[in-house]
Ligand SMILES: Nc1ncnc2c1ncn2[C@@H]1O[C@H](COP(=O)(O)OP(=O)(O)O)[C@@H](O)[C@H]1O
């Protein structure tokens with residue numbers, strides 16, 4: 001069963017089309033929305049969060065229509081915005097508790113138990129009495145994830161949850177997110193191919209508001225199969241010098257080149273590179 | 282030590298909470314000295330009861346302590362979750378309430394200086410205070426968790442109205458009292474009330490489309506300019522006469538109708 005079905009969605013800001021006939025589906029597990037800045041990831045996630053409506057096209061979330069049954073969807077949704085705001089004078093506990101009230105967990109004791117549960121789940125139990133303004137960026141991000149887990153939502157939306165984290169934090173986040181995705185649908189956005197490789201069962205690549213690829217990370221990797229070459233000379237649009245002093249080229253074979261195993265990043269760059277030079281459009 | 286120990290049956294009754302005062306006390310005295318019995322009591326405690334006890338301890342340790350304003354709200358009968366939601370607004374916290382009181386105090390002092398122009402000063406400023414408070418009580422600019430709240434099931438419209446009502450009470454209430462207590466029992470000291478409601482209601486109506494803070498600021502400036510213009514042209518209190526009050530009342534009623542009809546627009550960003 002697909003938790004999220006997006007069909008032909010268009011969304012414009014003034015004259016600018018942020019989403020231009022986008023379609024994709026997501027089911028249980030972690031689905032990554034991969035695309036460069038300005039691709040429309042945030043616009044799409046805000047739509048999935050029922051905060052924004054599409055100009056045209058249809059969305060089905062958890063089997064419901066967000067324009068008619070918004071409240072029912074919101075009751076089963078967890079959402080981490082790209083730039084979540086916090087009441088900085090609140091403690092971690094107070095902030096998560098505040099969101100828990102907005103999520104209609106009325107009974108005080110039950111609510112506090114749930115707040116404790118999600119705070120422990122993201123590993124912040126020790127700092128739950130600390131003020132948010134005293135936390136590091138990575139810890140604040142975890143507070144953001146904690147509130148998204150309140151009430152065991154079936155659909156969890158995370159907008160760039162790993163942006164701005166150092167490598168060690170990033171690793172812990174991947175662990176956390178893949179754990180969250182074990183028994184529900186997680187849709188996250190990222191512009192990092194490593195995130196996709198590390199934790200997504202499915203990936204949707206998009207750019208300029210259009211879907212360019214939908215499949216598993218392995219399938220994304222194979223997009224570049226037979227098109228990645230190592231050579232002594234630079235060639236083609238996409239090529240860069242690797243650690244071994246050779247150039248890695250994506251696209252047509254340069255002279256005296258050796259075929260290389262593609263990575264997910266190669267597949268991604270190939271898709272975007274095509275878009276950049278207008279081959280596909 | 283004595284030969285007496287806590288047997289299984291006693292352990293179960295004790296840990297189940299079934300023993301009376303003296304019996305429980307003597308069991309406890311023994312437990313302090315005897316490790317073996319401590320072990321047997323611990324295993325006799327039912328899982329459920331242990332969990333509950335642990336929950337109570339956690340609750341005592343880390344449950345948030347309500348601030349003074351939140352306690353006041355609870356005292357007047359507002360339920361706990363709503364009190365928390367209200368007290369989170371910037372203009373419903375102590376610093377703002379204090380600033381509000383100071384501004385009011387100055388207005389009242391100014392009003393005391395000279396009867397006509399002074400009163401005008403008070404009447405002009407009193408409506409601006411609730412508008413400013415309301416404008417800082419909700420919306421993307423004023424509420425850090427606005428986007429999270431928008432996607433949550435709790436109605437953003439309801440939250441807005443609840444906070445606006447709380448601001449009206451906390452800023453119009455003191456102004457009302459101050460007017461009567463310090464300026465006398467003339468009807469004129471409450472002539473600001475309908476204009477205050479009208480400006481507040483307009484701020485709410487506009488916030489379906491614009492940020493409340495700039496809307497509130499623009500409305501307040503227009504209001505002050507209007508009061509000044511009337512005062513210069515006619516007589517100082519001209520704007521607060523019958524015609525002015527009827528206009529204000531009309532604005533309140535129309536705004537209320539608009540709010541009701543357009544209530545769904547406050548629940549997402551679709552209409553912006
Ligand atoms: N509120 C807005 N008003 C105008 N343009 C916007 C707005 N939000 C996003 N955009 C534009 O829409 C496009 C997609 O933005 P966004 O969804 O934020 O992309 P991403 O999250 O992938 O970086 C960008 O070109 C951006 O400038």
Ligand SMILES: [Mg+2]
Nearest residue numbers: 041042043082
């Ligand atoms: Mg974004």
Ligand SMILES: [Zn+2]
Nearest residue numbers: 286287315318
């Ligand atoms: Zn003993």
